[in-house]
Amino acid sequence: MKDIKLKIKYLVIGLIVFLSIFFYQSTSFIPQLEKQHQKEFGRIKLQKLSSSLSSTTTTTTTNTSNINLINQDEILNRECQYIDAVYIWFNENDSNHQRKRKEQGLESLDNSKYRNVDQLKYSLRSLNTYAPWIQNIWIVTDDKIPTWYTNEYNHKVKFVSHENVYYNRSHLPTFNRVSVESNLFNLPKEVSNCFLYFNDNVLLKSPVNPTDFFDEDFNQVLFETNNVFGSTLYKEVVEKGIIDDFYKSLFVSLHLLDKVWSSNNQQNDNNRPTLFNSVIEQGVYPINRKVLLEMNNQLSEYLQDVSSHKVQSVTTDIHIPFIYNQYVKKLSNSDNNNNNNNNKYKITQGFNFYGELSELNTIQDALDTESSVLCLKNNLNFNDEYYNQQIDQVIKYYNKILVDSAPWEK
Numbered sequence: 001m002k003d004i005k006l007k008i009k010y011l012v013i014g015l016i017v018f019l020s021i022f023f024y025q026s027t028s029f030i031p032q033l034e035k036q037h038q039k040e041f042g043r044i045k046l047q048k049l050s051s052s053l054s055s056t057t058t059t060t061t062t063n064t065s066n067i068n069l070i071n072q073d074e075i076l077n078r079e080c081q082y083i084d085a086v087y088i089w090f091n092e093n094d095s096n097h098q099r100k101r102k103e104q105g106l107e108s109l110d111n112s113k114y115r116n117v118d119q120l121k122y123s124l125r126s127l128n129t130y131a132p133w134i135q136n137i138w139i140v141t142d143d144k145i146p147t148w149y150t151n152e153y154n155h156k157v158k159f160v161s162h163e164n165v166y167y168n169r170s171h172l173p174t175f176n177r178v179s180v181e182s183n184l185f186n187l188p189k190e191v192s193n194c195f196l197y198f199n200d201n202v203l204l205k206s207p208v209n210p211t212d213f214f215d216e217d218f219n220q221v222l223f224e225t226n227n228v229f230g231s232t233l234y235k236e237v238v239e240k241g242i243i244d245d246f247y248k249s250l251f252v253s254l255h256l257l258d259k260v261w262s263s264n265n266q267q268n269d270n271n272r273p274t275l276f277n278s279v280i281e282q283g284v285y286p287i288n289r290k291v292l293l294e295m296n297n298q299l300s301e302y303l304q305d306v307s308s309h310k311v312q313s314v315t316t317d318i319h320i321p322f323i324y325n326q327y328v329k330k331l332s333n334s335d336n337n338n339n340n341n342n343n344k345y346k347i348t349q350g351f352n353f354y355g356e357l358s359e360l361n362t363i364q365d366a367l368d369t370e371s372s373v374l375c376l377k378n379n380l381n382f383n384d385e386y387y388n389q390q391i392d393q394v395i396k397y398y399n400k401i402l403v404d405s406a407p408w409e410k
Helices: 002-052 072-076 095-103 119-130 177-181 231-239 245-261 289-307 320-334 362-368 387-401
Strands: 083-088 137-141 157-161 194-199 202-204 221-228 278-280 285-288 346-348 352-356 373-377
Touching (some): 119 137, 177 289, 245 278, 245 320, 278 320, 285 289, 289 320, 352 362, 362 373
Antiparallel strands (some): 221 278
């Protein structure tokens, strides 16, 4: 009887030990299993998200409520049917614009001394006069409408808020044109796959045809100069600051492309074909949204960094239309490596005239040029004693080449 009690005692002790070990292992194993399951589920979920965004990523988005993204597949699966025009426009004279700058801790612009030249009005008028075949005109702006605009007899001009274009809305408000350009991949789906990108200081001087920008199959034209340069000049030229802002932005862009495209970290001329050394003309930029999306998907991290810049930095901001041109070339050639006729683009020179209004001969040169497009930078100094006469000369010139008002003007 004593032996039976002793056996029962040892059996109970053994059972207790066994159950203790079992529950200890269970409590440690279940969280591990749960953690592993969550890890696998999270990975699958991330893969699905990446697929739905067509590989678009960003390192700057911290709040998903700020994400604003079109259906990229819809853009990629359709072809161009017509050509639109897209503008970026800031109204720096607007009081709300000034208020937002102040709220962002930025220096206020004293625009009270500036006379408004209304370059956007004349640019749009030039489209109505010389390119009536453009289907729609989209103006991307910070919810601002020009005082001279009316939609009473017009449905061709449409305004698009920054809120509806920015992928990461936490980057708003912005006062940087390049920041807006970095989000053009995210234009509303209603915008044609093929469009012409204008700044408000760009206007048509003479009649143009769709084939000046896209051929019958909507292969596009690139406007470039005879000038070429290499990235080995980057440190010597950019760091010493011996060139203007435009060329600085081109060198910064080349530096970025070297970094992204090169197989190693050495940035030199041998890493980029001479194909990518041509300087872009300043003026109108034909854009295909498929190329723009591909460019964004590969450069998303860099473009979103630019998007976050409230004001333009001439030493760090890239030249997005220039980079776009390089992607047109790169994609066209990579898609047709086995085809001798592998160029899906055409390069045209001298189509755009660029001049600074502060130069005395700019207006006369603009009158004399055979270029179809004018890009006239308004860098007039209001402290100049002849400032008002210069502005009057500019407006007189605009009215001379663009006599007829557009239907959307009051």
